[in-house]
Amino acid sequence: MFRFILRRLLQMVLAFFGTTLIVYALMFAGQTDPIQALAGERPVTAAQRAYLTEKYHLDQTGVGGFFYRYFDYVRSLLQGDLGQSLTGRQIGDILQQAWPVTVKLALIALAVAVVFGVTSGVIAGIRRAGIFDNSTLVLTLLVLGIPTIVLAPLAQYFLGVKWQLFPPTAGAEPSFYALLLPGIVLGSLSLATALRLTRTSVAENLRADYVRTARSKGLVKRRIVSVHVLRNSLIPVVTFLGVELGNLMSGAIITEGVFNIPGVGFNLFRGIRTEDGPLVVGFVSVLVVVYLISNLLVDVLYAVLDPRIRYE
């Protein structure tokens, strides 16, 4: 197990450099004149141009120059300095403000998926082909079929604007209540997937041979389901939810955009739109690390849940 984690950590280093390199390349490859992009519409004097060229090592051209700038960037990144965005703000500060909002949103979404998705999935799995099962199947199919870009504005319009059950937008420093509707919208997709996964898993495990053994031991039905079947059924579900939490942590561009939530996805989207290279690369670098770590945790969790899995 220890060796497995060590190996994965080493792989993470590679993955980190790989992804940052690609994102860095993509973000800056398209730009014609980075100095003009930095200045926006205003004119740039020769002195300013010379200063900025010096500062960002823009006199180095070609592939060599690109790598020179990339390693320059990574060096400061490893020192914890994400640099400045084109708007002049420290990217670290932006991230510090945005992240807690996204984490809150992610946790609400995950809670929705766990509480409603897993519970309903267990019930649907036990009462397979019943009314509850069939109606949840139709509902989840509907949710899975509607893209967030449609679902989010619909929820906002009906629940936020028309019936005014929730605040339609969140704004700066949003409260828990303001994040509830976006959280539910964001979590609905995970909910639907978690429900179907749980249902299939429970239904399958109910037919397993070990259930027959448990019955022949004269155990009560409640114990067979809640201990024997559930413990086995939840292995894939917990794994899925772990990966999903990693995804949710890295921000939800559409949901945060629609509900005007100043989270990670919201800032990232703004950075892409305004061609704010340093901001995008900085954010993505951190997101990559979060994603890699959460995936590692899921793998470790998987081995804890299922004794048959052993990493050497």
Added chain:
Amino acid sequence: MTDAVIQPTPASATPEGGHLLEVRDLHVEFRTNEGVARVINGVSYHLDAGETLAVLGESGSGKSVTAQAIMGILDSPPAHVRSGQILYQGRDLLALPEEQRRQVRGKEIAMIFQDALSALNPVFPVGWQIGETLRQREGMSRADARRRAIELMDLVKIPAAARRIGDYPHQFSGGMRQRVMIAMALALNPKVLIADEPTTALDVTVQAQIMDLLADLRRDLGMAMILITHDLGVVAGVADRIAVMYAGRIVEHADVRSLYRAPAHPYTKGLLESIPRLDVRGQELSTIKGLPPNLMAIPSGCPFHPRCPYVQKVCVDVVPHDLVLGDGRTSACHFAQEVRDDSAR
């Protein structure tokens, strides 16, 4: 192992003249979307305290379904017990409410299954699984259940039981896993042990060890045993009586010696003849022609008639009744006498 080591359970409270366990005219069908499969069609057999009954038959003959009906662990739906009685110590189990039936499971009648790897829960240690029965049914404490689980694992001769109690099923070999299953089934000192093809998934050498273990335990603990198998070789050394099943019926019922000496049903005869023999050189291995019947459309008359070398007009039209041949032998064949005389020759 000598009998002195473990005290056999005292002779059970079987009512005067009755059997310990008796299945009477059991009918079970599976109701599926494709139609109704008649899996058990009037099975009757009995088991007395301390004896071993072997139930023999090919896949789909209904031997496991009968056992699961006795245990009350049939998957229902699709399984449906249409009629019949299962008397245990004179009480009809089928008439009991579920809660009382549950009490019988494990405590009075226990069962072990074919493939111990899938029959054991993969995510719990074996000691926990053996102890669970004791904790849940006897209200034992964790520590007591653990201690008893080690004793049971010793009883079924798992080496270093105390050390292996925390291991998971996949960490055991096939034979050891089956021993764990047996230990689990013995936890509540059942009076009847149903072994459903306990050695099918095992190597031949391990098969013999498990059969010996079962025979020893049965004798030492004074249990009665129903041994379900399709392997005639397994039966010979262990069983007292044999019931041969075909298409959800008992076609022949006899004590082991006379059945082996002179089978009185063409199906049993075919089975015995299809065993390779070491004492005859260059023989062609004989087989029973044809396939097991489709349980959704069981042949008219005697269900074995399409495959039977003795078939006559009467076999197609009339369902044969059990023909009593003396010494407690029966055969459900119109020509039972002829078959037996043929075999004895």
